[in-house]
Amino acid sequence: MSSSSKATSAEPIDLRSDTVTKPSPAMREAMARAEVGDDVYGEDPTVRRLEEQVAALLGKERGLFVPSGSMANQLAIMGHTRPGDEVVVGEGSHSVWYEVGAGAVLAGVQFAIAGKGGLFDVDALDEAIKPPAFYYPRTSLIAIEDTHNRAGGRVWPITQLRAVTERARARGLASHLDGARLFNACVASGTSPGERAASFDSATVCLSKGLGAPVGSVLTGSVEFITRAHRHRKMLGGGMRQVGILAAAGLYALEHNQARLADDHRNARIFAEELMAARSPHLSVNVAAIDTNIVNVDLDLDAEPVVARARELGLFVGASAQKRIRAVTHLDVDEAAVREAARRLSAATGHA
Template identity: 60%
Template sequence: MIDVRSDTVTRPTPGMRAAMASAPLGDDVFGEDPTVNALEARVAGVFGREAALFVTSGTMGNQLAIACQTSPGDEVLVGEHAHPVHYEVAAASALSGVQIGVLGAGGTFTADDLEAAVRPPAYYQPRTRLVCVENTHNRAGGRLFPQTAVREITARARALGLASHLDGARVWNAHVATNISLRDLAEGFDTISVCFSKGLGAPVGSALVGSRALVERARRFRKMWGGGMRQSGVLAAAAMYALDHHVARLAEDHEHARAFAAIVAGSPDACVNEADTNIVNVDVVRVPADRVAAQARELGLAIHASDTHRLRAVFHLDVSADAAREAAHVLVAAIRAAVAEARV
């Protein structure tokens, strides 16, 4: 089975497993795990910040950023189809008591969109407090957020008295696709969340990056939410290994996504987005996406039906160039079969 449902499905490589097995460990709730401490220092340094906190997931990274920079009754502004809107179980309202407002279209937005959405200081309105940028954007098909817009947004947020957060679950892909340094991609944001468990191939783990004071506040929430971990150096070692070995190779995933998209675009019944990075959205207007996914599975391809008429393919280190091309041909056949089935 070729599995392009997500870049989270990767298994640790033998090298990564060896790094995990030999990692020096301690109790991280006591701050004594040397591997976690080394990872946190390294990630803070990569982004030019004071501190980082190793956390269980990208969801926890985003939610800690929200909890640390808002109060109940505040509003958080995000791009259309941002991860916290679709896939974080309304955690922003449940855990932080905030409301989410959506800006722009297709995942990106401008500084003017932001300014227009900021609410006046009337006591009966939510207080606009935080803006989040998702780069790359998952539901928009791995879309890159234009860097000029990012700079204007963070500057405008500061001028308007708002905090800003980068959901950088796949900021590594943005870095490799654009050649812009990680530090520059994160410049101007108060907090950054990154994931090691997506394209980087680690089994578990994300980080929240920011000022020392904010990270210490986040550490309290992490414990409160049950995310304090003990010998989590076994996981941090996988993340370290991924930073050493799996960043530059993301370019291969981007190439595989482009090759896949070019083949699928040949189907008369598919409409494919431009593959900026490692994600390809395939719209199948004439048939339900879940029927196509079911047909594909019978032919040996696991692909995610991300909407009624949309499939999502995500490329990662367990999908070779040949497998990516094979996946495209299987998908084209599955679409054809689903269309024929719908005609009967």
Template identity: 45%
Template sequence: MIINLRSDTQTLPTESMLRAITSAPLGDDVFGEDPTVRKLEDMAARMLGKEAGLLVVSGTMGNLVSLMAHSNRGDEVILDPDSHIFYHETGSLAAIAGLMPMPVRSREGMLDPDDVAAAIRSPNVHYPRPRILCLENTHNRSGGRILPLDLHKRLCAIAHERGLKVHLDGARIFNAQVASGIPASEWAREADSVMFCLSKGLSCPIGSVVVGDAEFIERARRFRKQIGGGMRQAGVIAACGIVALETMIDRLAEDHINAKLLAQGLADIAGLKVDPDKVETNMVYAEHSATGLSTEELLTRLKEQGVLASGSPPNRIRFVTHRHIDRSAVEEAICRIKRAVEGA
């Protein structure tokens, strides 16, 4: 049996999601006439304490239309070079939105408020206009770390004092909610817009939702159409999203327990460096320099043992727990990963 720890995006829709698709009332969502999409958008907005929501195809699309809706071409976006938007979204903020990134490096996902304040330029005819601060919670490249609420509030306050909007890439904000006990709406309250994904740990086959005030969502809706993201009977996607929001959030706690267990097992394997104390949600990064293998070589060995992971070259491998990985799969994965590394 293959143990697939590549990502929580690998989860398949549940039986209830597939049933919900067959009974969902549908309409043409570009005309605003799909009742199931409307229901999901309203539900998402309510859960995060915002006025309105917008269903989009992916997290990448949700981040892009949010940035476009907050800005004009040539404006500047302050963000962590280790953020998903900067690192993994094919440069869409520059290529499509015409925005200028101003990278401010975080320490393991934690931006320093002083660094952010220093990066916000004062008005000057030579400069782009600083317009948006992007935050990410949980923070993917730091291993699913949770941005503490007090730090989040300080960062938002600095941005707002200087006239910037705050966009929160909350692809896994419900992982942060479940792990911390803090409602996602507490983080959302301080941000002007939030994107979260339905198709990661929540197990939907497709979809993300953007929430914000009504005017922002209308702008984002127009940009979604402009980039080809207007969908017709999208209730088939939204039906799964409704099931996810109603039934799939609390179970993320299991993924977190399994990730911790995995981290503890990997920490005992010679050649891998893993700090279980830093595993707060469903991701585990293992630093593998001491194995003497390249990331690609190690991924190949893992695959030979029937374990799929993803690489973060030059020296890290990422494992993500999700609904299809139970405790026994984690225990088996630890044995196979040990064999793969010891074959070195």
């Protein structure tokens, strides 16, 4: 645990994202010891091990190590669609909000939003799919986020995941699972990554979020799909050399940091409960909607000034909408830190 976990009143607490964690000494040790080779030549044994391990975990034929979750999503979109196609996503999708319009630039696709709030059902999918006609875009892919980030780390009920992906398949769509925080979904629901990914054609996991690695995601799918993604990764300049140093951090994270995600989920709830107990009239949290490590705090004030005031009080959070703040727990904050964070955020709304 880093020094940022200590909740003394002077020390900053960073809840902007679970990506802010620093590699632990043991993870750094594993990175330093990694056996490496030139991965563009396919000669890095540590990368191979990571790709094979994640592919097995997700029940897919092959894996591909990529620098980021965004690249993994884009490779999936490029691999499953043709220019002019439409991709169905839930409201607040990462690919729509945070990937700089890459779907339009790289794959030439547009997005259709299914349902409200991030998760959606079979009826909403049916409504979002365009019927075949020469003047409509071809709806060719469904991309699902589990957990769903902007929805506040919501976990898809596995029956709903299966129903929606099965309907997609029946209607001729490919399906991609954006599992940036899939391990959070697994720990929260008591299901395995393989179970959650089973009905998808491709699935990705991030190592750099709750698992605490400094960088890296793995995209998985059939041999044919990954062969395509491999070419596209090179096209985007994502061929990396002695990258086993980074893959070693991912392997370490998979081994040591999965089960402990339950601590992050518990701390997210404690944070939310403490916030509500502080009774600031300016904020509210739907505690019952906290499935994992993300807490959406709704305000009756503009979020940006509250974020700025919180920073002065030593709490880093982000504004995710005009009147909404997002806080994310992770392995560098403990229970004492989240209790103190709740006190600081309440004070930042002007309520001591």
